[in-house]
Amino acid sequence: MKESKRVVVIADKERTYFYRLLGFSEIHSVSGPSEALKLIEEYKAMRDVSVILVEESIMQALGLDYMTLNEKGLTPLVTIIPDTKEALTRNPNLYYRRLVLRVVGYEVSG
Numbered sequence: 001m002k003e004s005k006r007v008v009v010i011a012d013k014e015r016t017y018f019y020r021l022l023g024f025s026e027i028h029s030v031s032g033p034s035e036a037l038k039l040i041e042e043y044k045a046m047r048d049v050s051v052i053l054v055e056e057s058i059m060q061a062l063g064l065d066y067m068t069l070n071e072k073g074l075t076p077l078v079t080i081i082p083d084t085k086e087a088l089t090r091n092p093n094l095y096y097r098r099l100v101l102r103v104v105g106y107e108v109s110g
Helices: 013-021 033-044 055-061 083-087 092-104
Strands: 006-012 026-030 050-055 078-079
Touching: 006 013, 006 033, 006 055, 013 026, 026 033, 026 092, 033 055, 050 055, 055 078
Parallel strands: 006 026, 006 050, 050 078
Antiparallel strands: none
């Protein structure tokens, strides 16, 4: 029997409908950073969660580097979802280069 892994989204209350439209089923709306941190900590301890997607503005409000949250192991992977106009206009290559550098240990060029 194949084990099913969950993907969890942590988002601002105003944008939860958007993630439902994208097909995510487990979405937690938060009203502040402390609520988000509590959820992140809870989900990091669960074996059946593979990815925790957190809106970038929430992560910034927490003052945490999401990559630091991944140093204890790759699953569940905590990653960010760009949710501001500024974040959406950035080059995604920079994000993925940083991710690969942190996970693999050296920069990959392409």
